[in-house]
Amino acid sequence: MxxxxxxxxxxxxxxxxxxxxxxxxxxxxxxxxxxxxxxxMPAYAFGDSGLAAERLALLAQVFDTPSRALITKGAPRVPPLALDLGCGPGHSTRMLAETSQARRTVGIDASVAHVEAARGVAPELEFVVHDLTRTPFPLENADVAYARWVLAHLPDPVGRARSWLTQLAPGGVLLLEETERIETTEPVLIRYLALAHDVVAARGASLEAGPLLAVFDPSPVGEVVRNDVREWPVALPTAAALFALNLRVWGSDPAMPLAADDVASLQAVLDGLAASDDRRVVTWHIRQMIMRSAM
Ligand SMILES: C[S@@+](CC[C@H](N)C(=O)[O-])C[C@H]1O[C@@H](n2cnc3c(N)ncnc32)[C@H](O)[C@@H]1O
Structure with a gap:
């Protein structure tokens, strides 16, 4: 493999x-x-199929409030250029454009399929296909760059964040959101999370990139302005629905340690939880960082 x-x-x-x-x-x-x-193995485990886009649409709804709060807190008012790094099918790009009121907003993603979908979701915005592990970006230096759940899929997230800071205009801000941990007492969800961790780790990345970023010192290319962990409770059936969509995408990944029958059983249990009226919550601990470029 x-x-x-x-x-x-x-x-x-x-x-x-x-x-x-x-x-x-x-x-x-x-x-x-x-x-x-x-x-x-494809470098990005969570795919760019219609199902992957459906999951990102649900994700965008669920985490809209804490993400908008971070952008409001960290982005300059009406910046000339805002970038959404790892934009997927464009939901986070539209949120960034609405919240920052940027004069120009561009979403960047390595997936041609996601970029095409994004052009449908937000035709008023711009989208570019580019691999974010490579700099320079094919755009002028931005005033704000936002990346949600992208570093979780890239090896060396700290090195990536450092290189992204160099793509900003002087004093430009980099806003990051990554998972610190996901807290649940439900054994099936705990099992799913361990598998997701393994599938991503097989690519040399860490699904919980938050703790790696927590100790990041970006000097001399930038400074950390804020470094917080935001707790966000999600209804257990909604969390199970997100996980069920994910498992459909990477259940047959080469790095999946479970046999196909076991994946199917897990899928069935997740689908059952998603359709249930279980009143428990799953708490996402989201590391939210605001950094300023010194370049
Ligand atoms: C979990 S999704 C997050 C999408 C979006 N930021 C959001 O919050 O809805 C991760 C995105 O990063 C993209 N991605 C992964 N590796 C990438 C790379 N090396 N360069 C550019 N995009 C990448 C994937 O295609 C996917 O769209």
């Missing part, structure tokens, strides 16, 4: 080297032939 953009030739070379140095292979007297099968 291969994560990342490794050329096939290099993979074959590494397998050959491992084989040449393998103690067991070297102790055999017979001819050994190695025929590897490489399974490539």
């Amino acid at each position: 291969v994560a990342g953009d490794v050329p096939l030739e290099r993979l074959h070379r590494l397998v050959e080297q491992a084989h040449q140095e393998c103690y067991i292979a070297n102790s055999l007297r017979c001819e050994v032939s190695v025929q590897p099968t490489f399974v490539r």
Whole structure:
């Protein structure tokens, strides 16, 4: 199983080297032939299908209030250019545009499908396909950049945030929202969360990027203005609906440790909880950070 953009030739070379140095292979007297099968994992586990977009629409509704509060607190008034980094199908971009009142708002995402969907969701805004692990961005330096639940999917979130700060105009702000932890007593949801963690970790990323960012010192490229954890209670059936949509997207991911039957059982239980009138809540602890560029 291969994560990342490794050329096939290099993979074959590494397998050959491992084989040449393998103690067991070297102790055999017979001819050994190695025929590897490489399974490539898409870099972003949560996909860009219609289902993935549906989940992001629900996510946008559920977390609208705390996200707007962060943008209101952190963004300058009527900035000339606002960027939504990892915009998905455009719900967070529209929220950023409405809340900041930016003169120009541009959503950036690596997924062509999400960017096309975003152009349908918010035709008045601009969208660009670009891999956010690469700088410079194909735009002029922004006055505000906002990223919600994107660093959770990228290896080295602190390094990424640092490089994003360099893409801002002097004094520009970077607003980040990432999960610190998700608190629930429901065993099925706890099980789901452990699987989600594993699927993302197989890409070298951390679904709970909040604790990694908590200790981030961006000097000399910037400074932290605010670093808070906001608690946001979500009705358990709504949380289960989000998780059920997710599992449909990555239930057959190469990094999924469960057998297909077990995934189907978990799916059925999540669907049941989503349709229930369970009165419990699941509490998201969301790290919200405001940083200012020093460049
Ligand atoms: C969990 S979604 C969040 C979408 C949006 N920010 C929101 O809050 O609704 C993560 C988004 O990051 C995008 N993404 C992941 N890796 C990326 C990369 N390397 N460059 C650009 N976008 C990326 C995905 O395509 C997806 O749209």
